[in-house]
Amino acid sequence: MGSASSTSSASSSGAGKRTGGAGATNQQSGRNRSGAEGGDASDGPQSPLSEDGRPSEKPASPAGEPGSDQASPLPDFDPLAPYRGAVRRFFTVWRHVAGLLMGGHIAYVRSLPEVQKTGLRSIGKRMLATILKPFVRSDLRGLPFPQQLRRRLEILGPTFTKLGQIMTIREDLLPKAVTQELDSLMDRLPAIPFEQVQKIIERELGDSVDVLFQTIDPDPLAAASIAQVHRATTHDGDDVVVKVIKPGIRDVVTSDLKLLEFFGGFLQWLLPRYQPKQIIEEFSAYTKREVDFDYEADHAEIFSANFRDVPGIVFPDVYRELSTADVLTMEYLGGLRPNSQAAFELSEAERERVVDLGASAIIRMLYKDGFFHADLHAGNLKILPGERPEDLQIGFIDLGMVGRFRADIRRRMLYYYYALVRGDVERAARYLLDMARVGENGDPQGFRRAVSDTARHFLMRSKQGSISLGQVILQSLSLGGRYRIFFPVEMTLMVKALVTFEGVGRTLDPDLDVVAVSRRHVQQIFRERFNPLTLGSEMLSNAPELVDVAMKLPQLLTSGVSYVEESMTDQPPSDPFSGLRSSVIAGSCIIGGVIAAVQGGPLWLSIPLFVLGGGLALWAR
Incomplete structure (x- = not known):
């Protein structure tokens, strides 16, 4: 193959990005501004950010050249220079937040039916919209x-x-019209020149591109707002x-x-129902x-x-x-991409294997490992x-965004999903509520x-045809906002x-x-989760806590029983040593059960010892 600087362009059919191609143009160029939101280039920060928040590529003006007759002038000292870009950016963002609130009110008034456009309150809303109109682009x-938006x-x-893009997945908090519109957000920018890419690679890896790679394609496979991707050969x-x-x-x-984060507090005060602070x-x-690739490397491993x-x-x-x-x-x-024509042309056995492998992988990620691909779409599959249908494999790429479930949440998620596929809706609703946070004035x-x-x-x-379990869960989560019930983003x-x-x-x-x-x-x-070996392994991992509980349980139980007895009568116990022998036996049984579990003893011995010890402790006087 050729050198790293002369490799022919590789096909981009395997791009693992949902973004557009490298040649996508910025749709916001040449924007027309008018009204109070209008302004010239000074409205946005010029360095290090442009008004739209992208890195400014404007080259610095030369201060003078060696050997020229004109000496380089000394720059004036400006202590506020480092902050000017941030201040401009602040006011740019604030102008758009205010413009969105004003424009939202105008859109709301415009959408009112005619029957609601009469009355004193409606007239006031219309007057306010008329006043605000000149101040919106x-x-x-x-x-x-x-x-x-x-x-x-x-x-x-x-x-x-x-x-x-994060807001599109919060259908439990945001109106459907908003999330559907945000699905069409354009996350693409023109690719940066390969010379800049080469400089970054050489700076980060400490050697020339020709030494690091046998070939590298100067044309990007994909380009987005944060990064771009090039094919190469080691x-x-x-x-x-x-x-x-x-x-x-x-x-x-x-x-x-x-x-x-600053605006999140203000929006939370203004629009608490939609939980903007939580989303931000x-x-x-x-x-x-996502802007630190060490995380994506860790995720892949x-x-x-x-x-x-x-x-x-x-x-x-x-x-x-x-x-x-x-x-x-x-x-x-x-x-192949799953939605490509080549995928449709696979044999029936191959398509069935794709579906089975995909279901197995996703359910395992969610309910067994608690670590799952959080940016899953057809472009990332x-x-x-293979030569035979049974040799077919599926791969997952673009692993920068992942979700994690704690062990207790993962367990409840498994129970919830299992109850749902079994049709036990009452139990499923209870498990779902266990994973939620009840807000102020919530109605669980x-x-x-x-x-x-x-x-x-x-x-x-589902009895008449197939249904989407994902849509069932999504509809259930979407009910949360109405009842002030909130779920973590991982859901x-x-x-x-x-x-x-x-x-x-x-x-x-x-x-x-x-x-x-x-x-x-x-x-x-479920079979793996409740396998006796799995349960025994979990018991061993919790052995230190079990030992502590076992040592304290007889004393706590007997003290509690004594306290209840003394509170029910003014007479002191007739025998101060009553129940001592039973307490000792109870403690011995519990400790014996722990030792049997820790030493790898059979579960049929350790579990009955726990039960017997607890019963004796409750019976002890």
Whole structure:
């Protein structure tokens, strides 16, 4: 193959990004401004950020050249210079927040039916809209509120575009019209020149590109707001992709996140129902990890370890020696996109295997490992055909965004999902509520009834045809806002993964029975979860706590019984040593059970000892 600087352009069919191509143009160029939101270039920061929050690429003016007759003038001392860009950016963001609130009111008044446009209150709303109209950009004031929100997020740049993408998955908090509109957010920017990419790679990896790689394609495989990807070949002949963060983007994101956290408090006070502060905090945590490729490398290795013994499911290998926080080199997974024409042309046996492997992988991630791909869509799934249908594999790429469930939440999620696929809607509603946070003036009982009715309605429809379990869960979560019941973002990320699997599955198999496939794989997780060896292993991991409890339990129980007895009578106990022998026996049984468990003894011996010890402690006087 040729040198690293002269490699021919590689095909971009395997791009693992949902973003547009490298040649995508900025749709916000040439924006028309008018009204109070209008202004010239001074409205936005010029350095280090442009008005839309992207790194400014304007070259610095030369102060003079060596050997010229004109000496370089000494710059004036300006102590506020480092802060001017941040101040400009603050007022740019504030102008868009205020413009969105004013434009939202105008859109609300415009959407009112005629019967509601009479009366003193309605007249006041219309008068306010008329007063506000000149202060809103002319190209936005006539749009519905969801479109205004999307346009302003795109104008403000990559950080706010990413925020909009997080908002699309919070259908439990935001109106459906908003989340649907934000689905069309454009997360694409023109690719940076390969010369800049080359400088970043050489700076981060400490050597020239020709030494580091046998070949590297100067044309990007994909380009987004934060990074762009190039195909390459190592000197060992391995096909890899090199992901490079765009220059200055980390500073842009850090600055914008601080502004968002500031505005989050104000918006929380103004719009508490939609929990803007919570959404911004979740977004901040995910975005900080997304601009540090060390996290994505860690995620890939965790996934590979979790699925090491699972045939048919693969994740790209990480080349640590060719990776840093700003450059990530990973194995290139080619294959087919699930929604491509080539995927439709697979044999029936191959399509069935894709669906089965996908269901197995996602259910295992969610309910067994508690560590799952949180940015799952058709572009991040790869079908890797083999010589035979049983040799087919599926691969997962773009692993920067992941979700995690704590052990207790993962256990409840498993119980909830299993109850749902079995049709036990009352139990499913109870498990779902156990994972929620009840807000001020919340109505958990009303939420349980509504969730039960929703699940029952969907499951009744399943008798006439296939249903989407992901949509059942999403509809249930969406009821939370009405009853002031709030869920962690991982819940909605989980729903996104399920809905993606169902969509891909039905694309390849229109007759897919999601309930039957899910039930089979969840039952397998249940068998593993309640295997005696698994239970014994969990008991061993909790042995130190069990020993402490075992040592204290007889004393606590007998003290509690004595306290109750003394509170019921004025007479002291007739025998101060009453129950001592039983307490000693109880403690011995409990400690014996712990020792049997810790030493690897049989469960049929340790568990009865626990039960016997607890019973004797309760009986002891």
